[in-house]
Amino acid sequence: MSYIDQEATGELLRLAVKSSSFSVSDICKEMNISTTSIYNWFRGDTLPSIENLFLFAELVGQKVDDIVVYVSDRNNKADAA
Secondary structure (H helix, E strand, O other): OOOEOHHHHHHHHHHHHHHHHOOOOHHHHHHOOOOOHHHHHHHHHOOHHHHHHHHHHHHHHHOOHHHOEEEEEEHHHHHHH
């Protein structure tokens, strides 16, 4: 089964904010979301919607592929072979 690793993605989201010129508060204001939402992302409790994910990536100057940890069975099987 393939899936997005919520915890690992949350850590990448947190690091993206840390390395950007924005504070968490700035990002929340720009995205019109609550600080509770963004901290839920950071902890891996929830993931942002697709729309919010792309907006977040744009704000922090990252590509979506660089801030989402995708785990694929196909990759795991290829590694095991």
